[in-house]
Amino acid sequence: MTQDAPADTPHPMFGWDVDADGVVTVTMDDPDQPVNMLNDRFRREFAAVVEHLHAKKDQISGVVITSAKTTFSAGGDLEHLLRATPADAPQMTDLIRGFHRAARRLETLGRPVVAAVNGTALGGGLELALACTRRIGLDTPTLRVGLPEVTFGLLPGGGGVTRTVRLLGLDRALHEVLLTGRAVRAAAALELGLLDELVTDPAQLLPAARRWIAEHPDAVQPWDTAGYTIPGGTPADRRVAADLPALPATLRRQARGPLLPAVRNLVAAAVEGAQVDIDTALLIEARYCVELICGQISTNLIRSRFFDLQAIERGAGRPDGYPTHRATKVAVLGAGMMGAGIAYVCAQAGMEVVLKDVTLEAAERGKAYSERLFDRAVGAGRSTARQRDTVLARILPTVSAADTQGADLLIEAVFEDPDLKQRVIGEVLPYLAPGAVVASNTSTLPITALAEGIPAPGDFIGTHFFSPVDQMPLLEIVVGAKTSDATLARTIDIARQIRKTPIVVNDSRGFFTSRVISQFLDEAVAMVAEGIPAATIEQAATQAGYPIGALALIDQISLTLNRRIRQETVAAARAAGLELSVHPAAAVVDRMIDEFGRAGRAAGAGFYDYVDGRRAGLWPGLATSFGPQKLGNPLFELQERMLFAEAIDAVRCLDEGVLRSVADGNVGSLLGIGFPAWTGGVLQYVNQYEGGPGGFVARGRELAGRYGERFAPPASLVELAAGGGELR
């Protein structure tokens, strides 16, 4: 690059504008993308623009970096990172080091450099801003600032680790920014110290930047100042060193298992980097980052958390050709735990809610749930009294079917009893607006059967909400045999309206989520019969990445329900002329209920003992009743049994047309039933298994030989693997 290269040749995506005071405004504006990203083009031109600044240094008094888009920068190009394998390590290292060099050249320009953060700055976008001597943010409701890399199995390798540690200190950088991966609003970013200053008027952003430059002509980064020390100290300081041994351990306690590579490398890069100069710290950060980029888990997480989720949110499962729908009035039948939660999310989304139960007290109790949630939110400053009153006023607790007059949406959420469901729905149908969506919230009951007797079965659909409704992001939409495309399209729109991520499945017993999770539970329960210590089973699950132990979960769901579903499934299969093989879990569940009277948490006793409804340790009787106990089993085998049991059933769901897409399967398993996040979802688990689907098939056969035919890989998968394909 020559020093007098024309401004427009080497960095066309960076506007270059010099004012009378010699302040250069560099405006990012990628002509090929709706947002600025740290893609190949950016990296190339960013290095060029930095060199341009150095070339013109004598003529300029400062630099403002801003964006022509509504956002500042969206960060790294995930598509690019998705495919990296260990063979790409040298190339990835070069890319990262190239950005490090350019960013370092920028912050050591010897002139004040202000990031005018006019909109959201995430990941690499924020890392760019951190390499400026001042960050001024535009305080808009949509601006978000953060380093979300860890949620994609990565770490902020563009200087994000190194500079936040130097800016905030090890403890705050790790616990408030890097490990959370949280994107925060402008005010919170200011408080954290990620932004230095806020302006509210967009027209004031660049003037504020220029003013700061005029007032700080000699600005340099704190870490390039003589005598600088990292806030809170370095690992060489006894105070910091004393806390270090517990740092991985406390994270492992939270994770309930080994650290994910991203967390491990992030913490390691932060601590190791804090012991050396900034340039070496950046080098260390790059090495830890490249390992993650080239590893499998970041691929899994990027695929599921970004691409699969994006496909769903863009409406991949929504039939084309129907106008966007917005529900205005909903009748929620049943004000129990589920109904109360559904009423809350609907009211939040602006619907008028009629919450109907058999007694007014019950209906009011259902509304009280929303009151409690709001009081807590107001107390925590997440909402205002006014917002609370507005939303609560939308919920009408009632016993009268007539109050549902004109509702364009009905969501039934009564006890899982087909007759009851049909009766309460029938009672309200006459009052609904014509063409209203009629939804039944059920976790297992076949929708097609429930739709029988409904005058317009095309309007009928299943909506499987997850508990607690206000917290769980997933909605499993179940399409019955007669459900119309129009109803499906509207239901997907309603899901968006209430801010749920919808997956669409075809009607079948247990749909997708309930059916697949029961494989996990049954596998764990079968291990009890084999004399595997219960504590080992729970550790196997949580260390595999499940959010809760399988035995704790089945206690929560209740062993009785587990048995009832099994019996119904067997009966239904028998009616269809099929004899299902008996899962070894069945005998354990039977003995637990019939012999020991331990039906789960609600019964006050299950695989765990309970005191005041809280788990008080595993039931010691398990060791004696299902002995002899085998100690020291390798967890790996147990974990793969759990993961394979679910994955194989998910493949069957694809085969049987229960699942309509791989993305639905992955996202549903992650958001709905706690399938370990690192896998990228229950079907991606098959793709990413060592050796790909072929490796999965081989291992499945091995497990089938050892534990039973339930592990035999479905023919479709065998065929796919033989052709070298992946589940897509």
Added chain:
Amino acid sequence: MPSSPSAVPPPATEALIFDAIRTPRGRGRSAGSLHGVKPVSLVVGLINELRSRHPGLDPALIDDVVLGIVTPVGDQGSVLPRTAVLAAGLPDTIGGLQLNRFCGSGLEAVNVSAQKVRSGWDRLVIAGGVESMSRVPLGSDGGAWMNDPETNADTSFVPQGVSADLIATVEGFDRETVDRYAVRSQQRAAVAWSGGYFQKSIVAVRDRNGVIVLDHDEHMRPESTVASLGRLTPSFAAMGALGGFDAVALQRYHWIERIDHVHHAGNSSGIVDGAALVLIGSEQVGRDLGLTPRGRVVATATSGADPTIMLTGPTPATRKLLGRTGLTVDDIDLFEINEAFAAVPLKYAKDLGIPEEKINVNGGAIAMGHPLGATGSMLIGIALDELERRDARRAVVTLCIGAGMGVATLIERA
């Protein structure tokens, strides 16, 4: 596979133990009697004692001074053994070697010295160890094992106290069992002290003016009972819960639901200051200088076990040691195992089937304290004294060690 005794090459010479002496152990805090004494001075005092006990000991023939020091920083840094050589006015030709195998350092110093001699490459070596825990706290030297997050996470690091509680939980040693062991350690130490069993080897620490600073182990609490110990609060429960270490331990020992935190200040080794020296030389140098051998180092072994449970290394180390010598537990008259925590000797005795009357017969570190780098050398002296008192033949000395190592030494009376 343990190698057969015949596989051990014949030595150039036996490694003879001419003497083994030690300071009393002072409480390892600012109020402790030895806090006002430099660690190098503890060593110099013992060097002077060796010279005055053995007038024939020609310093010019000493090849090396090998000392175990677990936290070799600050007062204990800069190769203290060489510093001690110079401070004691020994010839410039004598080397100094500081070594660290955590709690096994003092025994490793004996083993390395014996190996130097037995190989024929050195003739006379002063082995030993020193630790002023009141001046240089444990852990002051950092290290990747615990302070580098990657290494820490990958090796499932937990502090020793949590490991000791894990051993107790896995083995089913309840609070009463470990407390009973602790009381026995105190009682046996009290009997040994009052019976004068240690008299031959304890060298009072004196100040620069010759005034006695300490002439007895000041950590002991012979009045302890199971009831009195029962009132003490577990030391590692809070650390295990808040620091996340219980979770880490249970993730590895997954068949256990929770850790029973049974160890406390009364059934764990005392934090103390102290030093010990062992004079080791060849048969020839003994004859030349007129030194009378008291015993010999027959064999040494190091081994290791899982670093998370950490303190179970003495068992594989001892098995290796016995395998090398073709001996069994029945052939050994005395076992000395460092009482880092009560569960450690209990597990060791259980693993190897060692009867109570052969193990730590004069008490141990629970009663008298564990000056990290010095303890192994102290145990050699204690074992040798007791073999002589009983007119017995063989003793095995062993220590559990950080990160899961074990070290063991077989000594025999000359």
